[in-house]
Amino acid sequence: MDRRPGLSVRLKLTLSYAGFVMLAGALLLAAVWVFLLQYVPDDWDRRMLHENPNRQLLIGTFTPAAAAVLMFLLVIGLLGGWFLAGRMLAPLTRITDATRMATDGSLSHRIRLEGRRDEFRDLADDFDAMLERLEAHVAEQRRFAANASHELRTPLAISKALLDVARSDPDHDTGELVERLHTVNSRAIDLTEALLLLGRAERRTFAQERVDVSLMAEEATETLLPLAERYRVSLATSGDIAPTTGSPALLLQLVTNLVHNAIVHNLSERGTVWITTAVRPETVLLSVENTGEKLAPQLTPTLTEPFRRGTERVHTDHVGAGLGLAIVETITRAHDGTLTLTPRPAGGLSVTVELPAAPPRTAS
Incomplete structure (x- = not known):
């Protein structure tokens, strides 16, 4: 102005x-x-x-x-x-x-105002904290852009290589080529949809509705039950009715990602996934635990970074986009909740999502 x-x-x-x-x-x-x-x-x-x-x-x-x-x-x-x-x-x-x-773009500078606390010191400290968060956010966005570009470039490069081979060898089996191209194209589509979902959750462009997290957990369990049976992983769902406020589609995606992640990062056989819900005075809890390999405590906070995995998937035929927990964290933050990741002593991961409880229904 x-x-x-x-x-x-x-x-x-x-x-x-x-x-x-x-x-x-x-x-x-x-x-x-x-x-x-x-x-x-x-x-x-x-x-x-x-x-x-x-x-x-x-x-x-x-x-x-x-x-x-x-x-x-x-x-x-x-x-x-x-x-x-x-x-x-x-x-x-x-x-x-x-x-x-x-x-001008210099986010590394800090004021670090000396002296005892007063209005100017509070303003300077808050500004330094804002710069620190902004610098971390910009660095995270740059890493995300670089990783997303790399992940999107991989299926395109594979498709190009397959097409080059087919063009140089006219006698190549077209059925096998089409099948491999279909697989690569499906992976690119899944990754693109995951990126779009991530951006939608970050913008908070969704209507607020009353949602029962326990019903979301049951629906996600029923949807992923064939996958769990295929990999010989048992699913156990329990808990209380847990009403919150938010987007049903995004919250279902949150639960689905957690259960899916718990299935594919599990034991090679006879693994278990526990999905529980609970109610507190002002919040509702969703907990997803799974058996699996032991995780280092210092590795756990990095699992929510895009394209970051704590362990290799046991079932490698289901590649995934590498954005499962990143999407979970973004959806949780968009609903004013908190996400906690804790390695289990016996192996595997315990993930807890805490969301604000929905206000009680008023009698009409």
Whole structure:
């Protein structure tokens, strides 16, 4: 927004300080003048003709002294106000410089304002925290863009290689080529849909509805039951009715991703997945635990990064897009919830999603 140039804050504060000092000085001189008048006799009117020279002497003496005092106060007010305003606004200047550097793209700069806590220190600390989060978010987005480009480039490169082979060898089995191209194309479509879902959840472009997380868990379990039976993984669902508010489609995707991830990252046989729901005073919980390989505690926080896997899939015939837990975290954050990942001591992973509980229904 274009604005006309105006007075600086420092100059405004200086003029305010000087004006206040002048007002205080004028009031003080007025009080002194009233004090002096108290010594004038009550029969001033009758004796005024005889004492007029004394009155003139009083006025002549007081007025120049008062004017000199006011001029002195004006100079002191301007100089002192300019100095004090500069000292008071020095932290604001550092914050402004940091803001301009951030606007130019430098997110690594920090203000780190010294001194005890006050309004400027709180503002500087909050600005540093904002820059830190923004820098981490930008770095995450850059990693995500690079990983997404790599993941999308892989199926395209494979398709191109298959087509080049088929073109150079006319006698190549076209049925096998079509089947492999279909597989590669399906992987690219799944990845693209996962990226679109991720962006939709981040923008929070969804209607708020009352959703029972326990029903979402049952539906996801029924949908993935054939996959679990195929890989000889047993599914156990239990818990309470857990009402929350949000998007039914996104919350179903959240539960489906968690259960699917628990199935494919499990034991080679006789694995187990536990899906439970619970209700707290102000939140509802969804917990998905699975057996599997032991995970290092320092590795667990990185599992929600896009295209990051803690262990290799035991069932490699189901490739996936590598965005399962990243989508879960984004959907959870979009619903004002929290996601907790904890490695199980016996192996496998325990994932807990905590969402705000839906308000109780009101009787119509």
